[in-house]
Amino acid sequence: MTFPKNFLWGGDISANQAEGGWNEGGKSPNMTDYHLGGNINTPRMATYIMPDGTRGKTPAIMECLNLPKGAKLAVFEDEFYPNHKATDFYHHYKEDIALFAEMGFKVLNLTLSWARVYPWGVEKGINKQGIEFYHNVFSECKKYNIEPLVHLYKYDMPAFYITEKGGWRNRELIDEFVTFAQTAVNEFQEVTYWSTFNEINVLQAIAIEKDNQANYEKLHNQLVASARVVKYVHDNYPQKKIGCMVAGLFTHALTCDPLDEAANQKQMQDIYYYCADTFVRGHYPSYAQRLWKELGVNLYISEQDRNDLENGKVDFLEFSYYSSNVITTHKNEGQGVSGNLLGGFKNPYLQVSDWGWAIDPAGLKYFMHEMYDRYQIPLFNCENGLGAYDTLEENGTVHDTYRIAYHKEHIKAMGEAIDEGVDLMGYTTWGCLDLVSAGTGEIRKRYGFIYVDVDDKGNGTYRRYKKDSFYWYKKCIESNGKDLD
Ligand code: BG6
Numbered sequence: 001m002t003f004p005k006n007f008l009w010g011g012d013i014s015a016n017q018a019e020g021g022w023n024e025g026g027k028s029p030n031m032t033d034y035h036l037g038g039n040i041n042t043p044r045m046a047t048y049i050m051p052d053g054t055r056g057k058t059p060a061i062m063e064c065l066n067l068p069k070g071a072k073l074a075v076f077e078d079e080f081y082p083n084h085k086a087t088d089f090y091h092h093y094k095e096d097i098a099l100f101a102e103m104g105f106k107v108l109n110l111t112l113s114w115a116r117v118y119p120w121g122v123e124k125g126i127n128k129q130g131i132e133f134y135h136n137v138f139s140e141c142k143k144y145n146i147e148p149l150v151h152l153y154k155y156d157m158p159a160f161y162i163t164e165k166g167g168w169r170n171r172e173l174i175d176e177f178v179t180f181a182q183t184a185v186n187e188f189q190e191v192t193y194w195s196t197f198n199e200i201n202v203l204q205a206i207a208i209e210k211d212n213q214a215n216y217e218k219l220h221n222q223l224v225a226s227a228r229v230v231k232y233v234h235d236n237y238p239q240k241k242i243g244c245m246v247a248g249l250f251t252h253a254l255t256c257d258p259l260d261e262a263a264n265q266k267q268m269q270d271i272y273y274y275c276a277d278t279f280v281r282g283h284y285p286s287y288a289q290r291l292w293k294e295l296g297v298n299l300y301i302s303e304q305d306r307n308d309l310e311n312g313k314v315d316f317l318e319f320s321y322y323s324s325n326v327i328t329t330h331k332n333e334g335q336g337v338s339g340n341l342l343g344g345f346k347n348p349y350l351q352v353s354d355w356g357w358a359i360d361p362a363g364l365k366y367f368m369h370e371m372y373d374r375y376q377i378p379l380f381n382c383e384n385g386l387g388a389y390d391t392l393e394e395n396g397t398v399h400d401t402y403r404i405a406y407h408k409e410h411i412k413a414m415g416e417a418i419d420e421g422v423d424l425m426g427y428t429t430w431g432c433l434d435l436v437s438a439g440t441g442e443i444r445k446r447y448g449f450i451y452v453d454v455d456d457k458g459n460g461t462y463r464r465y466k467k468d469s470f471y472w473y474k475k476c477i478e479s480n481g482k483d484l485d
Helices: 015-019 089-103 128-143 159-165 172-187 212-236 258-281 288-295 303-311 361-375 401-419 468-478
Strands: 008-012 045-049 055-061 107-111 147-153 193-197 241-246 250-253 316-320 324-327 379-383 424-430 450-452 464-466
Touching: 008 089, 008 147, 008 379, 015 089, 015 107, 089 128, 089 464, 089 468, 107 424, 128 147, 147 172, 159 172, 172 212, 193 212, 212 241, 212 258, 212 288, 212 303, 241 258, 250 258, 250 361, 258 288, 258 324, 258 361, 316 361, 361 379, 361 401, 401 424, 401 468
Parallel strands: 008 107, 008 424, 107 147, 147 193, 193 241, 241 316, 250 324, 316 379, 379 424
Antiparallel strands: 045 055, 450 464
16 A cells, blocks of 8 residues: 555544634634534434524534524523534644644644634624634644645534525625635635535535525535635635535445446435536536436526636545445335435445444445546545544543544555555544534544543533544554554
8 A cells, every 4th residue: 555655644623513612702603503412313403592582493413404484593501502612622722733743644624614704794804813813723733744724614604694694595605705715815825725615515415404496506606606716716826726525425236236226326426426526527417407307406507607617626526434325226125324414224244333324444445436537636535534432541541442443444445546546635534633523413422533521511621632543543644554553
């Protein structure tokens, strides 16, 4: 296995899941600040208030929620909101980045909180404290020669855009986002690697909002916004690289029945390739017409939108990869499993995580080939990890052999794919520092190499501890992926 010399090894965190400081430094509340915690059986809910003062809760995941008419998102003092303090990167970033440096990170994948930079929209102006915070974070990274890879959007739009403007369905949001992005790119000259949207395809996978027309309009607006930002970076900063990211909602056919193969091909087109085909190739794929027809979607695409998409093709494709699912036309075929946004039938060949997600390193290699053959642009595996229960021992150690085994197999798979011709720029492990789970809101669903002493209700010292995987990943990076034992 030969990882390239300049391979970008590192880790990944996101503002809303790690930063905390939800109402500090001039930040306005974002969508996830209204999310309560859930667990494997209980979905996350957002809290709201009706004009007559009655309180309510509605299912909310990532950027999707369904607010009743007239409801306003609201935070209540007697409820606990895990993202408010998260794992407090906001106050611990120096210590955390020093720990990342100790592991040898070449890159830190993180997101900007839009609500920290433009808390109340472009018209109300930039928040200088937010800008200063991110300059501090980046200069801390640079101190250790860690390149920041900065995502501009990850499920955390300032909440007033939803309640006052109708969210992404409103085309004004395109201009708001593009201005925010241009400001960020101009301001943070120290950043070379940018990405527009994190897991842009989640809107297609989350079933909370059942309005297909609305969802596909939102997604269209995001794809156009993304393309405009890509073009802006290409025109003004040709030395920088910019990508966009898809959630790795990868599926296999459960059986060799050709009907299963066809159903799986359709699933992959509809939920995975639809966005990537558009932002890599610069136009919607041919099967989009079929999909829109099936969903009853009538999408208005202006000439300007088409030009924007055509002129805003990304430099690299980022994907997340946690697990895979299976698709079948055969009913009642085996048991059900959960997964990253997608659930489905159990793959009889794979083990599952504590949260029931299938563990599929061979699938990683397979899908990397599929993507690279399709697009022929560099790939970036920017989220991969195992959510598991960890035990902090009395002496401050955490023996997470299961996490080491998980990463080891996935790194091997990536190495083989590279050896077989795939161009992979980098690998950032998800939640390298423990953080709040996006799907369930738990902290005990830990992904990190660094343990944060806090529980699902926010109790704890927030002290950081190095897990066994911390030392293992350090060795892996030092040896450029050769020493995985
Ligand atoms: C990814 C998201 O899809 O899955 C992350 O980008 C998320 O934000 C990760 O944390 C793992 O999912 P979960 O639900 O275990 O946090």
